[in-house]
Amino acid sequence: MPARFRASTSRRPVFRKSKMRHLNRVPLSALRAVEAIGRTGSLSAAADELGVTPGAVSQRLAKAEDRLGATLFTRQAAGLCPTEACARILPRLTLGMEHLAAALGQLAEEDGQSLTISVAPIFASRWLIWRLHRFHARVPSVSVRVEPRTEMTDFRSSEVDIGIRVGASPGRGIAATRLLEQRVFPVCSPALAGRIGRPEDLLSLPVIRETPSLFGWQVWLSAHGMTVPEHLSGPTYADASLCLDAAIAGHGVFMAWETLAADAVEAGQLCAPLPGRHATGQSYWLALSPRSDRKPAARAFRDWITDELDRSVRAWRGPSAP
Incomplete structure (x- = not known):
């Protein structure tokens, strides 16, 4: 039941201009599909992450293999297994996607007007969604995207600003706020x-x-x-x-x-x-991604949800509740 957070690491590869021409060979959507399949091990898991159907992921994989002229995965009982050639490039693909996500996240941080929140589905559907309008009333300029997910939040490979989960602790190396016992x-x-x-x-x-x-x-x-x-x-x-x-x-x-x-x-x-x-x-924990820690909108959401949970506790347990 408990789900925790993974800490972020910082790696900075140097890209040379002469190598950028290779990006014209394969659409970015196809590369994202290859990377997601390689990391998750299945079409369905990759499709869930990318927000498309398994059929669409399969088509993107086929396009990547066609453009590269190589087979990237083989089907096995446990799922899709990367070929030797694919296994060699997957770590660099993942790293590249992390840097693309970081670049987009930097733009979002600069405008400070959008938040992506990963939260356990049950907490989202039974508590958060019924109160989110009060956050919009408090900070109308900030748009919020809620991603209901049961798996732990990996801040290294996602665009998530805030993760909310339940556990005895948030996990080692994670700076998190305990919201509610x-x-x-x-x-x-x-x-x-x-x-x-x-x-x-x-x-x-x-x-x-x-x-x-x-x-x-x-x-x-x-x-x-x-x-x-x-x-x-x-x-x-x-x-x-x-x-x-x-x-x-x-x-x-x-x-x-x-x-x-x-x-x-x-x-x-x-x-x-x-x-x-x-x-x-167990407790509810809120963690900000390292890139969102200084984002005004993220801090505003953290302050709001703390106040909102205090309001709920007083309603549930009475005005004198701690």
């Missing part, structure tokens, strides 16, 4: 809430879980002097948002964290039948 509490539909009067009653109902490990249940139950039973009934979903929807639909009890479920409780879609919200040891 993650707390969990049981939720269910209003129809089921009447059947719950004490912690033991939770276990008499179907338990909705995100993974078989029952994340959060041991934290909450142990705070009430209980342990997780060996066998519990109830469905398992691979996505926490689906778990929340199942709880809203009345399919059982879900151990949710505040940024996921508190708005639904406030709206009356869910009930929190028992008191107590307990820390999991």
Whole structure:
């Protein structure tokens, strides 16, 4: 579940004018496809990163191979494997794409009016997207692009300005701001809430879980002097948002964290039948990319989201909440 950030390194190759003519042989879109396939190992992963279909990536690869007169990848059971010739050039292609991204990022930094934010999809859909209009009201000149991604943010090979993830720590060598400690509490539909009067009653109902490990249940139950039973009934979903929807639909009890479920409780879609919200040891972290650390828009967003989370916590836990 935890996702961290990768630190950035700085490398400065020297390009000679006489070599620039080779760039005319292959379209940049085809080179981007080759680099993405080589790094991710599949057409689908490359397509997801580039924001196009796998068919489009395949066509770009074919164009690159045609222009270069060489086969760049072979199909294997594990995916696409670079040929010997391709393996030799891939590190330099990646380096080149990093420098192109840095150049574009420098332009964005100079105008200071755009932000790309990488954030866990569940946090984006259940909390951030419903409040982003308040950032636009505070800083109307800044445009925000939200990239919902589950994988860790690699500031070296992306144009991301800000990464927001959940984990026990942001990762080694990363300067990050802790936004909010993650707390969990049981939720269910209003129809089921009447059947719950004490912690033991939770276990008499179907338990909705995100993974078989029952994340959060041991934290909450142990705070009430209980342990997780060996066998519990109830469905398992691979996505926490689906778990929340199942709880809203009345399919059982879900151990949710505040940024996921508190708005639904406030709206009356869910009930929190028992008191107590307990820390999991995980937190939300915000990291700025090294190139965006001095960007006024990035600092404005960091200040805004800190204030907005404070506002949410006071609404969820009361005015005296820390």
